[in-house]
Amino acid sequence: MKYKMVETNTYVISLAPGEEIVGQLHVFLEQEKIHNAYFWGIGALKRAELAHYRVDTKRYSSKEFEEPLELANLTGNAFVYEDKPLVHAHAALANERFETFGGHLVSAVISSACEIVLVKMNSQLQKKYSPVTGLKVLNI
Secondary structure, X not given: OEEEEEXXXXXXXXEOOOOEHHHHHHHHHHHOOOOOEEEEEEEEXXXXXXXXXXXXXXXXXXXXXXOOEEXXXXXXEEEEEOOEEEEEEEEEEEOOOOOEEXXXXXXXXXXXXXXXXXXXXXXXXXXXXXXXXXXXXXXX
């Protein structure tokens, strides 16, 4: 992972082949002591796992993809949960047949490159567990 601050509170992050997106975002946030942020990105993957959440059952279903994929859109945020930044990412993935899949991004391993723009927010918002939804939601 390489990154550079390009404007006040705005970073460009470049991930290399073999790196995993969600894990590297956690590392970056801890290194830079960023508590709240939002981000978006694009790239190419060799492996990914997406998930879908059902509120009525309070369960995720997931699907793994073991094929070359375009990361057509990565979007997400990070807010503090249990004293650490928690990355929440969604993605749209496309295969070589131009079929697109989307959902909650559990993990994704880079095949060639991934470029992310991340904006640090000057806030200390936190998430809390909601027994109603079974999710970690913003505590505003």
